[in-house]
Each structure stands twice: as C-alpha cells, then as structure tokens.
Amino acid sequence: MSRPNSQDRNLRERADKVIPGGMFGHQSTRLLPDDYPQFFSRAKGARLWDADGNELLDFMCAYGPNLMGYADDAIDNAYVTRMRQGDTMTGPTGLIVDLAEQMTALVTHADWAIFCKNGGDATQIALMIARAHTGRNTVILARGAYHGAAPWCATRPVGVTPGEKANQVFCDYNDIASLEAAAAQAGDDLAAIFAAPMKHDTFTDQALPDPAYARRARDLCDAAGALLVVDDVRAGLRIARDCSWSTVGVQPDLSSWGKCFANGHPISALLGSEVARRAAGRIFTTGSFWYQAAPMAAALETLRRVRETDYLEHIEGLGERLRRGLAERAAAAGLGLRQTGPVTMPLFLFEDDPDLRQGFFWSSEMLRRGVYVHPWHNMFLCAAMTTGDIDQALDAAEGSFKALRGQLGSLGPVEKLSFLTA
Amino acid sequence: MSRPNSQDRNLRERADKVIPGGMFGHQSTRLLPDDYPQFFSRAKGARLWDADGNELLDFMCAYGPNLMGYADDAIDNAYVTRMRQGDTMTGPTGLIVDLAEQMTALVTHADWAIFCKNGGDATQIALMIARAHTGRNTVILARGAYHGAAPWCATRPVGVTPGEKANQVFCDYNDIASLEAAAAQAGDDLAAIFAAPMKHDTFTDQALPDPAYARRARDLCDAAGALLVVDDVRAGLRIARDCSWSTVGVQPDLSSWGKCFANGHPISALLGSEVARRAAGRIFTTGSFWYQAAPMAAALETLRRVRETDYLEHIEGLGERLRRGLAERAAAAGLGLRQTGPVTMPLFLFEDDPDLRQGFFWSSEMLRRGVYVHPWHNMFLCAAMTTGDIDQALDAAEGSFKALRGQLGSLGPVEKLSFLTA
Incomplete structure (x- = not known):
C-alpha cells in the first residue's frame, strides 16, 4: 500500500551531499511527515506528480504562486513569446509601463509600481521607502507575522545582527490596545506600520482582519505621518x-x-x-533580473484573467464547498477540526493537538489518497480546481478522518515538532 | 541624422506617471547621455533593438546576464521544455540536485550550493552564514565595491538605518596595509572578508586582483577563523x-x-x-521562486557550454582585439583612452575627463553608429560576438574618436554627473 518513493530517496541522498541539510527554506520537507515527497517531476492544472510519478491533487499551489493552474497554456505562451524576442536585456521593454499601468488601475491605493523578484524584495523596499519618507526608523510589526527571510524580518534570526533587527516594536494582530501601545512606544520615531492582510502565521489558527484594527492602524499612521504597509505577497488576488x-x-x-x-x-x-512617490524615487534598489520582460508578459495575461473571469468567485465557491464538506466529515468521525482563514487560503488544525500528531497522521493519510495538504501552513486554492477535485478531496478526507479516529489513542509524539510543546 | 526615438519618448512619458522617477535601479538611464534609449523591444545574439527599432551592437549584455548570446535557442529551449512540465511547484525537481552537483564540480572550493534569485540574495546569505559560522558580526569590505542593493551593502543608503550598516570595516582594494589595518580594527569580531574578484567599481578604473592581496585576505581569515567570500555575481564565468x-x-x-x-x-x-556547511544549514533563507525548475534547466545547458566549448577563449580573443584596436584608434586621434579590467569586461575612461564630458560625447557618437557602450560602468562581452562585430565596433570607434577630437575644445560640462567633481 505504500507509495513508490525510490526516486525521492535517491534524490535526497544526492542532495544531502551538495545542499546544506539536504534542502533549504520553506520547500524543505524537514518539518513535514516523513512520507511527504521532497522532489516533484511535473505539474498541470491543480495536479502535481512527485519524483516517483505519484499523482497528487495539490492544495499548496507552490505555496501560493499557482493561481490559475500549473502550466497554464495562455500564460505560459505569453511568457515564451516574449522570451523568444528578448527577456533579460540592457533595459526594460514597454511591458514594464503596461504592467505598472495595469496594476495601479487594479489596486485602488496605488499610483506607481516598482517591480522586483522576491516577495521579500518588495517588503524590504517598502521599509526603505517608509524610512526615507519619514526620516525615522521605527517600524511596528505583528508578533509572528512573516514578511520574508531578510535580516530585518527574519523569524529565525540566525546570522543576523541586533542592529539589523533594531527599531522594531511588536503588537498582536487584531489587538487594538497592543497596536496603540506599540505606537506609543515608537513615539515620534514611527516610520511605518507593517500589516499582513490577515493573520496567516504558521502553526496557529488564522484570523481575518478586524476592520476596527485596520482602521486604527490607518489612523495611527496618519496621526504620526508614518506609512501604512499591507504585505499582500501571500494573500494578494485570493x-x-x-x-x-x-x-x-x-x-x-x-x-x-x-x-x-x-x-x-x-x-x-x-x-x-x-504620498510615497518622492521617497520611492530617492532610494536605490535593483536586481539583475528585475527588468525581465517575459514575467511581465505573463503577469499581463494573468491580470487580464483576474479582471475578466470569475476566477475569484470560482475559488471562493470551491473553498466554501471544501470547508462545509470537511466540517461535516470531521464531525461525523467525532473529530474536532478547526478551519481558519479565508476559504481560498484554508488552514486546518485539530483540537487538542499541540504537537500536531493528529494533523501529521491525517495529512499522511490524505497523501496516501492522492491529496497534498499541509499540516501547519495555510493552503491555497487555484482556479484550475473543479467541484470534482473538491469532492475527491472530501472523499479522501472521509477515509482519512476514519483512519485517524481509529488510531487516535495510539498516536505517538511528533519528534520533529517537539519545539511546539517544549 | 538623429535616431528615431518617438516610441522611447512616449514610453518615458507614460512611465513618469506610474514608476517613481520614471525608472528605478541600474537600468535607469538617468545618468547616461540624454540620447540613450530607456526602452528596448528585442534582442538576439549580440544585438539589441531599442523601442524605436534602432539596431545596436550591445556591449552591456544586460549588465552581465547575456553570456552565450541573447535568446539562445538551445538554452531557451531547455527553459521552455522544463517550464511546460512544471516550473514553480510545491517543491523542487531533481534539477536542483543536478545543478548543485554541476556547480560544485565546476568550482574548486565548492562542496554545496544554495540557489536563489538575485545576486544580492547570494551575498546576503553569505553574510548570514559567515556570522552564523563565527558567532561574530564584523565584515571587512573594500571601499566602493558593489555587493547588491540590500541595506547592509547599499552604496547609496537612503532609507537604511545605522544599525543595518553597522559592524563593517573598510579597506582599499589591492592595498594590503589597509586590509591588515581593517583586520586589526575588526579584532576578535571578524566574521568575514568580502572581496570582489576584481575592482569593478563604477566611475573609476578597474583593477585586477593583486595575488598577494588575495593571499593576505585568505591568511587573515584563516588566522581569525573567519570566512573569505568572493562575490563573483558580476564577473563569474568571464x-x-x-x-x-x-x-x-x-x-x-x-x-x-x-x-x-x-x-x-x-x-x-x-x-x-x-567548513561552512553546518552554518549554511542553520540559517533560514528562502524565496517564492527559488525552487523554479526552468531556470535550473537553462543553467544546466549554459554550464554544459561553459565546460564543452571555447566560449571563454573566444571572448578573450575578441576582447584583446577590441582593446588593441581601440588603443590604436584612440592614439591615432590623439586621445588618451584608459582601458581597464579584464578584456572580457572592459571599462573605458578618457584621460583628463573628470566629469566624463569626453566619455559622454564619445558614447553618444558610438550609439549613433549603432554600438551601445557605457561611459562609466564596466561592459561585458558575450560568446555570440564575432570578429566582425568587433571590427564594426572599431569602425564606429574610429569615427567617434575623430568626432570627439573635433569637438574637444567645445564640450560643455555634464550636469547630471556634477556630483563627480563637486
């Protein structure tokens, strides 16, 4: 019954020699169940194939990037057509202007755009602009929020100096009193309030933004002459x-x-x-590949679909079907499943599961049934998913809940997550 | 006689509205002659076409990325084939292992690899690993060297806090005494010496590394238990x-x-x-697109050409032909042209030209003759160039030197570079 994994094992052995720790960053499977594949071979639509050819209905969507479906023909064709004409060149093409116009037309607050590569580039630039704009240094962040892996925002700051993480004051997401206390602590040095669009921290329930909290962040920035930054890298367009x-x-x-x-x-x-345009023109920021034309062509096609199709209503409908169906099946199995966050970016945690032993077992059962879910990171729906896919996931969930129910008393601790309960 | 530029003008007007300052970063033409195009439409081999369709023999090679020729069919085919099978997915493919094996086989000192997107990601990670490895903070840098646009290495640090640029000691490139003084100043807090492979700063003559300076850097690191970092982002493989x-x-x-x-x-x-593997496994670094398969497929094909062809000897031969030919033609016109750096990455500066008025005039004349040269940044040769291309550039240079000679007494100051002589 176990899935073939000899290719994955072979690649892991080779990777151990030439990649520190076998893999780096958020796509390392170090903190996932042991049977999760590290390597993949193919992707199309809502599906992935691991290195051993096992097909998976994928609820991670590459940790977000897959919005319209993997290997989408129209988007990839736009990429290739532009790439063949010239991609990374000695200067940008007119597409950078087209894309800046499209994005500022789509996003209400936006009057200008700077394009970069990593999400973390964009948050780093936001911080620099806020500091240049205000001539101040202090930034307010929500405890546990992820804004990238750069030193200033590193959540595991190994190799980072105190100076790189100085000038930061922390609040709790959706807690207005803590936000006000942070602003008071920042005093007349407040450069920016950084906000995730929702609480989407790992290992914990997600939370939608309290409108009063968001308004208070806006007001505090206005009162101080500071800039309000929303980090939409993960949640944008979903x-x-x-x-x-x-x-x-x-x-x-x-x-x-x-x-x-x-x-x-x-x-x-x-x-x-x-208001931030002048400061944005004063900082220096750049990268070798930031002017690449082909990703801009792909972005223009993606944004056309964002404007002209019901992709968002479609994934919202699928997300509601999934949430409702999972709640029913978990309840039927007598399990307490917490589903948090927007339905298009769900997170599942089991009640009374501090070291995630239930979550790990259930996720492994889902994987065996051909569905890739994540036990502690929010997931993502994509527009290539169908009601049939959701029903497949619900069938897999029903079997996986039953299997979990049967093993509930005999599950051992998850050693690799022992830090959660230490 | 002037080149068509209505498309470029039109794009600039639109860009002024939606991009701060009209363009950001190193590909902004803000500090180039006024007639330099900001926007391009196409590239193939060694040639670029600007937004108005003017063909240019390009000696910038996208500021480095173009090594084998723009829109190289075999490399781009490798990219596309992999992209169609799945590119940015929920995990990497086996190509990340293949590529790590290939790069560590190619580069003598290397036992492992971490892949990222920006050159600045790689230098940032190097700094974090050095600090994690040593438990110390201080880094020695050469004054004026470029290692990226992140706060720690920003050469124009607007929007950067003092803490982000703390723990840095500066020396002068190739000056052993200044390097030793910097190490003495770092004392027992030395984490790393960062070195450019050569002095390739802007606005100034380049310099090849003095072997004794390089050896001293190695010895000082060994004596202190610090790590030696060579930043080969710009010069690697040339x-x-x-x-x-x-x-x-x-x-x-x-x-x-x-x-x-x-x-x-x-x-x-x-x-x-x-020696650095353990620390490399301890830091957390990642990016949404770092596991992309298609660029790894393109890298494998590029590295195959690096190993199996004479691309390097070819561009060295072309670079020598260019250097010799330019020297002869400049001398014949009675002009003092300084050509510095490796012949594959040349920089041209005129004698007695502190605000670059000669360089600007000559570069504009080259542009009018269909050759794109840079007046103050090192340039790059690519393997798609031919002796015919070099001879075209030399013909253009001869005419441009004569034009410069004729105007030498009447050139006005270059206002946009007034900071050079302030």
Whole structure:
C-alpha cells in the first residue's frame, strides 16, 4: 500500500551531499511527515506528480504562486513569446509601463509600481521607502507575522545582527490596545506600520482582519505621518481584485505583491500611493533580473484573467464547498477540526493537538489518497480546481478522518515538532 | 541624422506617471547621455533593438546576464521544455540536485550550493552564514565595491538605518596595509572578508586582483577563523571556469554567483566549502521562486557550454582585439583612452575627463553608429560576438574618436554627473 518513493530517496541522498541539510527554506520537507515527497517531476492544472510519478491533487499551489493552474497554456505562451524576442536585456521593454499601468488601475491605493523578484524584495523596499519618507526608523510589526527571510524580518534570526533587527516594536494582530501601545512606544520615531492582510502565521489558527484594527492602524499612521504597509505577497488576488484590506475599507500607502500575479513566473512588486512617490524615487534598489520582460508578459495575461473571469468567485465557491464538506466529515468521525482563514487560503488544525500528531497522521493519510495538504501552513486554492477535485478531496478526507479516529489513542509524539510543546 | 526615438519618448512619458522617477535601479538611464534609449523591444545574439527599432551592437549584455548570446535557442529551449512540465511547484525537481552537483564540480572550493534569485540574495546569505559560522558580526569590505542593493551593502543608503550598516570595516582594494589595518580594527569580531574578484567599481578604473592581496585576505581569515567570500555575481564565468580568484591561486570559503550562469534566466547561487556547511544549514533563507525548475534547466545547458566549448577563449580573443584596436584608434586621434579590467569586461575612461564630458560625447557618437557602450560602468562581452562585430565596433570607434577630437575644445560640462567633481 505504500507509495513508490525510490526516486525521492535517491534524490535526497544526492542532495544531502551538495545542499546544506539536504534542502533549504520553506520547500524543505524537514518539518513535514516523513512520507511527504521532497522532489516533484511535473505539474498541470491543480495536479502535481512527485519524483516517483505519484499523482497528487495539490492544495499548496507552490505555496501560493499557482493561481490559475500549473502550466497554464495562455500564460505560459505569453511568457515564451516574449522570451523568444528578448527577456533579460540592457533595459526594460514597454511591458514594464503596461504592467505598472495595469496594476495601479487594479489596486485602488496605488499610483506607481516598482517591480522586483522576491516577495521579500518588495517588503524590504517598502521599509526603505517608509524610512526615507519619514526620516525615522521605527517600524511596528505583528508578533509572528512573516514578511520574508531578510535580516530585518527574519523569524529565525540566525546570522543576523541586533542592529539589523533594531527599531522594531511588536503588537498582536487584531489587538487594538497592543497596536496603540506599540505606537506609543515608537513615539515620534514611527516610520511605518507593517500589516499582513490577515493573520496567516504558521502553526496557529488564522484570523481575518478586524476592520476596527485596520482602521486604527490607518489612523495611527496618519496621526504620526508614518506609512501604512499591507504585505499582500501571500494573500494578494485570493481575497480581492485589489489590495486585501480593501475588503475592510482601509487603503494603505504601500502594498507588496508577489507569488501569483504572474501565475508562478518570477516577479514581485511594490505598489505605492502618491504620498510615497518622492521617497520611492530617492532610494536605490535593483536586481539583475528585475527588468525581465517575459514575467511581465505573463503577469499581463494573468491580470487580464483576474479582471475578466470569475476566477475569484470560482475559488471562493470551491473553498466554501471544501470547508462545509470537511466540517461535516470531521464531525461525523467525532473529530474536532478547526478551519481558519479565508476559504481560498484554508488552514486546518485539530483540537487538542499541540504537537500536531493528529494533523501529521491525517495529512499522511490524505497523501496516501492522492491529496497534498499541509499540516501547519495555510493552503491555497487555484482556479484550475473543479467541484470534482473538491469532492475527491472530501472523499479522501472521509477515509482519512476514519483512519485517524481509529488510531487516535495510539498516536505517538511528533519528534520533529517537539519545539511546539517544549 | 538623429535616431528615431518617438516610441522611447512616449514610453518615458507614460512611465513618469506610474514608476517613481520614471525608472528605478541600474537600468535607469538617468545618468547616461540624454540620447540613450530607456526602452528596448528585442534582442538576439549580440544585438539589441531599442523601442524605436534602432539596431545596436550591445556591449552591456544586460549588465552581465547575456553570456552565450541573447535568446539562445538551445538554452531557451531547455527553459521552455522544463517550464511546460512544471516550473514553480510545491517543491523542487531533481534539477536542483543536478545543478548543485554541476556547480560544485565546476568550482574548486565548492562542496554545496544554495540557489536563489538575485545576486544580492547570494551575498546576503553569505553574510548570514559567515556570522552564523563565527558567532561574530564584523565584515571587512573594500571601499566602493558593489555587493547588491540590500541595506547592509547599499552604496547609496537612503532609507537604511545605522544599525543595518553597522559592524563593517573598510579597506582599499589591492592595498594590503589597509586590509591588515581593517583586520586589526575588526579584532576578535571578524566574521568575514568580502572581496570582489576584481575592482569593478563604477566611475573609476578597474583593477585586477593583486595575488598577494588575495593571499593576505585568505591568511587573515584563516588566522581569525573567519570566512573569505568572493562575490563573483558580476564577473563569474568571464574570467575563469571556476571562481575568479582561482586565477590568483586563492580559494574562498563562500562564493556568490548570479547574472549569467543561466544566460539571463533568473537564478543566482551561493556556493560554499565544507567548513561552512553546518552554518549554511542553520540559517533560514528562502524565496517564492527559488525552487523554479526552468531556470535550473537553462543553467544546466549554459554550464554544459561553459565546460564543452571555447566560449571563454573566444571572448578573450575578441576582447584583446577590441582593446588593441581601440588603443590604436584612440592614439591615432590623439586621445588618451584608459582601458581597464579584464578584456572580457572592459571599462573605458578618457584621460583628463573628470566629469566624463569626453566619455559622454564619445558614447553618444558610438550609439549613433549603432554600438551601445557605457561611459562609466564596466561592459561585458558575450560568446555570440564575432570578429566582425568587433571590427564594426572599431569602425564606429574610429569615427567617434575623430568626432570627439573635433569637438574637444567645445564640450560643455555634464550636469547630471556634477556630483563627480563637486
């Protein structure tokens, strides 16, 4: 019954020799169940094939970039056509202007754009612009929020100096009193409030933004002359066809974008409003591949689909079907499943499961049934998914809940997650 | 006689509205002669076409990425074939292992690899690993050297805090006494010496590394237990089929790579030796697109050409032909032209030209004759260039030298470079 994994094992052995720890970063499977594949071979639509050819219905969507479906023909054709004419050149093409016009038209607060590669480039640039704009240094962040892996925002700051993480004050997401206390602590040095569009931290329930919290962040920035930054790298275009905080009626000064606006082709962006334009022109930021034309062509095709199709309503409908179906099946199995966050970016945690032993077991059972879910990171739906896919996931979930129910008393601790309960 | 530029003008007007300052970063033409195009439409081999369709023999090679020729069919085919099978996915493919094996086989000091997107990602990771490895903070840098646009290495640090640029000691490139003084100043806090493979700063003559300076850097690191980093992002594969300091017999612990090893497709890398492997596994670094398969496929094809063809000897031969021919023609026109750096990465500066008025005039004359040269940044040769291309450039140079000679007494100051003489 076990899935073939000899190719994956072979690649892991080779990787151990030439990649530190066998793999780096968020796509390392170090903190996933042991049977999760590290290597993949193919992807199309909503499906992945691992290195051993096992087909998987994928609810991670590459950790976000897959919005319209893997290997989407129209988007990839736009990429290839542009690439063949010249891609990374001695200067940009007119596509950079087209794309800046399109994104500022789509995103209400935005009057200008800077394009980059990593989501973390966009958040780093936002921080630099806020500091250049205000002549101040202090930034307010929510505890546990992820804004990238650069030293300033590193959540595991090994190899980072105290100076690189100085000038930061922390609050708790959606806690207005803690936000006000942070602003008071920043005093007249407040350069920016950085906000995730929702609480999408790992290992913990997600939370949608409290509109009053978002408004208070806006007001505190206005009172201090500081800039409000919404980091939409992860959630952008899965909550709104606009900055995600438009859903709670709050417009930031800066918003960072990445992952999915070219459907997985490498491009990110910082969008800004008029007030920040001058400071944005004063900082120096650049990268060898930031002017690449082909990802911009792919982004233009992706954004056309964002504007002209019901992709968002489609994934919202699928997400609701999934949430409802999972709740029913978990309840029928007598299991407490917490489903949090927007339905298009769900996170599943089991009740009374501090070291995730239930989550790990259930996720492995899902994998055996051909469905890739993540036990502690929010997931993502894509527009290539169908109601049939959701029903396949629900069938797999039903079997996996039953299997979990049967093993509930005999599950051992998850050693690799012992830090959660230490 | 003036080149058509209505498309470029039109795009600039639109860009002014939606991009801060009209363009950002190193591909902004803000500090280039006024007639230089900001926007391009096409590239093939050694040639570019600007937005108005003017053909240009391009000596910038996209500021480095173009190594084998723009829109190289075999490399781009490798990219596309892999992209159609799945590119940015929920995990990497086996290509990441193949590529790590190939790069560590090619680069003498390297035992492992981490792949990223920007050259600046690789230098940032190098710094984090050096600090994690040593438990110390101080890094020695050469004054004026470029290692990226991140806060720690920003050469125009607007929006950067003092803490982000702390723990840095500066020396002068190739000046052993200043290097020793910097090491003495770092004392027992020395984490790393960062070295460019050569002095390739802007606005100033380049300099090849003094072997004694490189050896002293190695010795000082060994004595202190610090790591030696060679930042080969810009010069890699144009000086050696190995880390560039292999040419002076010095092996670093870490080397950063980018720009050209996938011939312009977006990928960079940090390579390291065994001593740094453990620290490399302890830091957290990642990016949404770092596991992309298609740029790795393109890199594998580029590296095959690096190993199996005489691309390097070819561009060295062309570079010598260009250097010799320019020297003859400048001398014949009675002009003092300084050509510095490796012949594959030349920089041209005129004698007695502090605000670059001669360089600007000459570069504009070259542009009018269909050759794109840069007045103050090192240039790059690519393997798609031919002796015929070099002879075209030399013909253009002869006419441009004569034109400059005729105007030498009447050139006005270059206002946009007034900071050079302030």
